[in-house]
Amino acid sequence: MKKTIIKGTGRYVPPRIVKNDDLSQWMDTSDEWIRQRTGIEQRHWIPENGGIGSSDLGLEAARIALKRAEWSPEDIDLIIFGTLSPDIYFPGSGCILQHKLGLKTTPALDIRQQCTGFIYGLTTADAFIQSGHANRILLVGAEVHSTALDISTRGRHVSVIFGDGAGAACLEGVETEESVGVLASVLHAQGELSNALMMELPSHKMSPFLSKEMLKESRHYPVMDGRLVFKIAVKRLSHVTKEVLQKANLSLDDVDLFIPHQANLRINEAFANLMNVSPEKVFNNIQRYGNTTAASIPIALDEALEKNRIGKGSTVVFLALGAGLTWGAVIYRFAE
Ligand code: ACO
Secondary structure (H helix, E strand, O other), X not given: OEEEEEEEEEXXXXXXXXEHHHHOOOOOOOHHHHHHHHOOOEEEOOOOOOOOOHHXXXXXXXXXXXXXXXXXXXXXXXXXXXXXXXXXXXXXXHHHHHHHOOOXXXXXXXXXXXXXXXXXXXXXXXXXXXXXXXXXXXXXXEEOOHHHOOOOHHHHHHHOXXXXXEEEEEEEEEXXXXXXXXXXXXXXXXXXXXXXXXXXXXXXXXXXXXXXXXXXXXXXXXXXXXXXXXXXXXXXXXXXXXXXXXXXXXXXXXXXXXXXXXXXXXXXXXXXXXXXXXXXXXXXOHHHHOEOHHHHHHXXXXXXXXXXXXXXXXXXXXXXXXXXXXXXXXXXXXXX
């Protein structure tokens, strides 16, 4: 039977580091508030004058992942690009990345599942591999948040959490009878709560779809009911983890490491507590990157491998909840 195997991973963040104290030049905030409420100490942002898109960050992460997988770009059958912050409104960043990789006709697909982008992307890649539509897939999660945040005091409860960055994984269908690769996945969405976390503009239901008045009202910045999303995240992440373990016929003890989306350190601590899982079994790096949305899980995966927190034979659960609302989990086992 074909199994979806991770052959290489990579990550890239822009070199500019923005510390919590740096944010005080634009808004009324403090290092203490941000650390206490979120665990974040710093994030990476692209240069203030812009000029770098999600596809550029994705390209750097993809190059590393390709090298480690020992693939050339021509080996890729499909690109899946998870982002809520595409380079341009359309076409998707997957197509732009395809060109930057020097490819001519390789299919490229963007997914707009926000913080759950890597979970939806990995599940989609697995389905493409299982159905025989593709066998070598480049999955990228990349975000440039910093250019579209309200960095005034009005937007501080949202803007302090987000960082820019990219992560990538090369996924390959491999024939094996071993219980390895993607073992199970569960996806969910609840559009009823789409207003809880959204960026409204530009909107095609408006005419004109963008106006000076709308910009003056700051409707082009993300808005979030943070407390509601926080409470829902803790509950749903625990539930979906139990669901995916049951689907794979595994127990909590079978898991070596949980790699959750990095939205808020307190969410991940509450998750560990509720699940009665030791905090050492939950990977966190939000302290250094902030919330990089679709990039956060592939960045964390790449770091966890580099730090030898996981390796041959490890069983990992990836889990996330984000705008949509969307949430889900994937269980993955590395070969011995
Ligand atoms: N600095 C200082 N004070 C602040 C800041 C700040 N950056 N932000 C808010 N405050 C103040 C508020 O004004 C408020 O003050 P008041 O009590 O005097 O009115 C107080 O702090 C509490 O504000 P809240 O907005 O209620 O802050 P909360 O405790 O909810 O923390 C946070 C905000 C960190 C964003 C939290 O709600 C959270 O992490 N929510 C979940 C986020 C999440 O998981 N999102 C999903 C993924 S993202 C995606 O999908 C794109």
